[in-house]
Amino acid sequence: VTWDEQRAAAAVQTLMHDENVPPMSIDVGAAVLAGRRGAQRRTAVYAGLALVAVLGISAIALRPAGHHRTPQPSTASPQPSRPWTAAAIQPLTCTPAPFGEHPDQDPIIGVDPTGRYVLANPGLQGVKLARYADGVPTVFDVPKGLLESAAINRAGDVAGSSTTVGDVAQSLNTAHDPPFSVWVYRGGELRALPLPAGYPRAEGVVMNGRGDVAATVRSGNTSAVALWLAAAPDQPRVYPTGFAGHVEAIGEDGSVLANPGPGSPSSQLASRLWSPDGTGRDLTVPPGWTSAEAWAFNDSWAIGYVRTAGPSAQRAFAPARWNTLTGEVQVLPGTEQLNQAQVPGLNALPTGWFVAGNGNGRYGGMGLRGAIVIAPDGRVFSLSVPGGTETQYGIIKWISGDGRKMLSGLRDATQANALPRATIWSCDPGR
């Protein structure tokens, strides 16, 4: 490159950056709606039975359509510790109300299992966090100024990972990971947790009730699980995953779950569970199923789903749980017919509830057609979006153990720039 060329390049770069781009009416919300319409057209061919019909039929234990061999409940759970069977679907009546001081500006990002403590991210900017205790907020600055993830536990402590805008910007032009910080906010004070040597990046922080913190740590394409025990926060443990995965949950005893992500070998078909002593093992995939993922701990169970392989229209999945002490696995009988093309979203919550809806992937969104929620005892409910409108959807972040309270975001699909409105639901699930 000649000196003249460098000067010309600098001039062109300056001129281009100084370009006064005229105003354009780009509408991100319209793009989302247009994209959805396109996606719906593509998946219309797969749309068979309605979800409600599927669940209704499943409650009387019909075998699923298609050529996949679906396991009988008795083979999936040879020694059940207690009956766990889906009941017939019933409507769940809920009344939504705004949550927090600024429901339209402070979307909920985390809820502790008791529902007493709620974590919100004002403006989703990642600059500040609002920690609600019994509905009363305390706002604090995110260390380094750019939040990556945060979690709140039943003691009201907050853990998170963050970095700086400048580091992220610089990393875009280099092959280096931006340096992250992991921290705990407890009693109004922040405390940094040391990252394990060789891992500059930390993502997806989770925390249990006693304050143990886990996160995915990365260096380039190498990832591992880091665990900071509350009793020894300065000495993080590192669990190499051997696959491109991410931490999903931490149990009250310090057990950690990680799930394979994009780039993982196809042979990695199940979540990995590390016991408190650091012993790692993959969750058992019950006979007749192809893969297994768990997303939360509930008492001594890891809860998630099992799935068959094949095209999405023929892929079946069902809620499942694994006993972390005995290794026992149970598939919820009566829901084997859940079809991923019809119900792409399923999530498991730490209170033992499952959420299935037309959200995406594991998040279990409450879509425009509502959602299905499954109680820890197997009762199945259909939940409608508020007011019967077809323009609101959201993500259910928390359901109380008795099913009488829910916290979620609620987004108006017609508003391009609207944040998900923090919403609390009062529900009547019966008995």
Add this chain to the structure above:
Amino acid sequence: VRTELEQEYAEYVRGRLHVLKRAAYLLCGDVHRAEDLVQTTIIALYRHWTRARRADNIDAYVHRILLRKQIDEQRRGWSRVRLVADALDQAAPPATDVDARITLRAALAQLPRTQRAVLVLRFACDMSVEDVAATLHCAPGTVKSHTSRGLAALRRRMPLDELTGERS
């Protein structure tokens, strides 16, 4: 794409919209076509978001969509010409290099498509040679040669050296 993925998508698009607009404007030289180009690009990005978000370089992925959409738009030619009754009122840019920028847009419009794309990606989007190569699915050496030829062509059409001298 739903819920949190949508949120993630919207955050990304909003964060990069200014870069996309600038790139589209410089590629098209026309605000209306640029507007259409950005809108169709982000719609396409929505449909491919689950794949795009896993890309090693999301920006490269998005700019690839942008360039493809521009090519598609050019192929459609007059079928998509917009009828505008009057020129939109636009405030005069406050900067001092107005003439230079107008000249640059005109000069860019006369460059071969690939040269124009390379210059816009490198200097308007601040992408490295390697990232541009990844975006265009070509070798870094090809990017360098397009850059060199494109700059040479611009220098023939406008006094870039003088401009640089005035600025330094």
